[in-house]
Amino acid sequence: MSHNVVVVGVAVGYLALSLLVGLAPSRKSSDSAEGYVAGDRSLGLLVMYFITGATIFSSFAFLGAPGFAYSKGTAVFYILGYGALGFVPFYFTGPRAAALGRIHGFVTQADMVATRLERPGLAGMMAVVSVVAFVPYLALQIRGAGLVLEVLTEGAVPVWLGGLVTYLVVLVYVWKSGVLGVGWTNTFQGIFMLVLAWALGLYLPLKLYGGVVPMFERLAAERPAHLAVPGIGWTWGQYVAAVVVSALGFSMWPHLFMKAFSAKSDRTLQRTVVLYPTFQLFLVPLFLIGFAGVLFPTPPAQPDQILPHMLMQLKLPSALVGLFCAGALAASMSSGDAMAHAAASIAVRDGLGRALGWRLDATEERRMIRRGVVVVMVLGYVTALIAHYAEVSLVILLLSAYGAVVQFAPAVLLSLYRPHGLGRRPAGGAALAGMIAGSAVTVLFVVKPDWQPIKLHAGLWGLLANLAVLLPMSAIAAPAVSE
Amino acid sequence: MTLRRALFFGYVIVCALALTGGYAVFGTGAPVLGLPRPFAYNIGWVALTFLVLLAFHLTGPDPEDEA
Numbered sequence: 001m002s003h004n005v006v007v008v009g010v011a012v013g014y015l016a017l018s019l020l021v022g023l024a025p026s027r028k029s030s031d032s033a034e035g036y037v038a039g040d041r042s043l044g045l046l047v048m049y050f051i052t053g054a055t056i057f058s059s060f061a062f063l064g065a066p067g068f069a070y071s072k073g074t075a076v077f078y079i080l081g082y083g084a085l086g087f088v089p090f091y092f093t094g095p096r097a098a099a100l101g102r103i104h105g106f107v108t109q110a111d112m113v114a115t116r117l118e119r120p121g122l123a124g125m126m127a128v129v130s131v132v133a134f135v136p137y138l139a140l141q142i143r144g145a146g147l148v149l150e151v152l153t154e155g156a157v158p159v160w161l162g163g164l165v166t167y168l169v170v171l172v173y174v175w176k177s178g179v180l181g182v183g184w185t186n187t188f189q190g191i192f193m194l195v196l197a198w199a200l201g202l203y204l205p206l207k208l209y210g211g212v213v214p215m216f217e218r219l220a221a222e223r224p225a226h227l228a229v230p231g232i233g234w235t236w237g238q239y240v241a242a243v244v245v246s247a248l249g250f251s252m253w254p255h256l257f258m259k260a261f262s263a264k265s266d267r268t269l270q271r272t273v274v275l276y277p278t279f280q281l282f283l284v285p286l287f288l289i290g291f292a293g294v295l296f297p298t299p300p301a302q303p304d305q306i307l308p309h310m311l312m313q314l315k316l317p318s319a320l321v322g323l324f325c326a327g328a329l330a331a332s333m334s335s336g337d338a339m340a341h342a343a344a345s346i347a348v349r350d351g352l353g354r355a356l357g358w359r360l361d362a363t364e365e366r367r368m369i370r371r372g373v374v375v376v377m378v379l380g381y382v383t384a385l386i387a388h389y390a391e392v393s394l395v396i397l398l399l400s401a402y403g404a405v406v407q408f409a410p411a412v413l414l415s416l417y418r419p420h421g422l423g424r425r426p427a428g429g430a431a432l433a434g435m436i437a438g439s440a441v442t443v444l445f446v447v448k449p450d451w452q453p454i455k456l457h458a459g460l461w462g463l464l465a466n467l468a469v470l471l472p473m474s475a476i477a478a479p480a481v482s483e
Numbered sequence: 484m485t486l487r488r489a490l491f492f493g494y495v496i497v498c499a500l501a502l503t504g505g506y507a508v509f510g511t512g513a514p515v516l517g518l519p520r521p522f523a524y525n526i527g528w529v530a531l532t533f534l535v536l537l538a539f540h541l542t543g544p545d546p547e548d549e550a
Binding site for chain 1 (some may be wrong): 502529
């Protein structure tokens with residue numbers, strides 16, 4: 001049997017298994033939007049652990065992380081740096097949001113913020129930013145899936161076909177099962193990815209250098225720049241700003257924050273946060289893979305292809321290559337499904353429902369969210385193809401998106417703990433003005449990085465602008481008429 | 484604020500400083516257990532954070548009881 005047939009066979013088998021797992025819980029939630037979006041607030045610890053872990057274990061994990069270590073050396077450790085503390089705020093904010101969700105029926109972050117701060121426009125703004133942030137992120141996942149299949153089948157399965165088939169599978173189980181489909185597949189995919197990451201992370205250094213320690217000894221002797229801090233081409237200011245912005249923004253990502261409304265109990269949420277650093281340690285083998293590629297005899301076409309490149313060059317058994325292919329698809333799908341589901345939920349519930357005032361009953365809302373999933377997937381797919389074939393960089397869009405999501409932080413914290421800000425009435429106007437100012441400054445500095453007074457992360461400058469607008473505005477707000 | 488919470492927030496501040504400014508000072512040097520110092524340093528803080536979070540969680544009251 002030829003190499004390509006085996007690789008495609010393993011990948012198709014994996015996709016079929018994912019589909020079965022994703023469809024299994026389709027009848028386990030109610031027919032309401034709450035059932036589809038929040039799983040009737042019933043997710044237990046195991047599913048919550050994998051839904052948060054596997055969601056961030058995206059295409060970046062199997063392609064970007066090794067590629068980043070391969071090309072930038074120790075700069076890749078910033079991921080460990082922000083991951084250590086990034087989820088800790090959720091230990092406190094998660095149960096608080098969950099309690100508010102149970103009382104008021106919130107199932108999205110923007111729903112909660114707009115209601116608590118009494119400003120429907122905030123829901124619209126957050127819906128737009130969320131969708132704009134998710135589409136390029138989803139496109140990267142789709143492109144990642146297509147790229148892996150293309151490289152590992154030596155071009156027999158082109159990017160457009162690989163991405164299309166993979167995300168048709170995702171579309172079917174997200175359409176049918178909602179958040180429960182996302183949760184169950186993430187658990188299955190998460191376990192699969194972790195086993196594979198550790199197997200490859202230990203195997204490749206062993207095969208190429210005789211072990212992890214000998215590998216680092218050779219790197220220290222032959223490529224010391226790869227082991228010097230803060231990383232190749234990075235300044236300390238950039239490194240620290242990247243850690244700070246990523247840590248602050250981490251628990252603000254809408255698809256992660258929404259899980260506060262899905263968990264079975266507050267204790268489950270807290271246990272998920274406690275266990276999260278263990279998921280972070282599963283990135284370690286992927287960094288080892290990247291470092292193993294530094295002294296590899298032939299370079300890949302792009303740094304992100306270092307892992308599939310090594311697997312192909314080492315002439316490993318086709319079944320093993322197929323398993324890696326399935327692992328990379330798992331990483332892509334476990335993030336892409338959550339993003340498509342969250343983007344559609346937010347667009348319908350917050351954008352159409354709250355900001356535009358559409359009146360939808362539970363059945364209509366669920367139907368609209370399902371249609372939204374299709375629209376978001378199509379947008380992501382088209383964006384992925386444009387980025388791939390026209391060589392348009394998604395990085396600027398993605399960096400803007402990351403910086404923009406950080407701008408949610410002040411409004412979310414206000415809505416949770418101090419809806420009146422520094423004044424005496426709901427600080428919705430101040431929060432909205434701050435969010436707009438912060439997002440604008442972020443986009444400006446992403447597009448024109450040289451305009452930054454000190455070279456940091458664009459999102460950090462945006463956050464400063466956000467607070468500079470929000471704090472005085474909320475303080476000088478006059479008392480409400482009723483007071 | 485209870486002593487337990489104060490200690491926890493103290494740890495969070497120390498950890499945040501260690502992973503940013505402190506990393507530049509203490510994150511370089513001889514390898515640790517065969518791993519480059521920057522790698523071992525970051526893994527160490529992630530592992531320590533897990534243990535501190537676990538201790539904080541296990542010694543605290545159930546949030547449902549608090550409510």
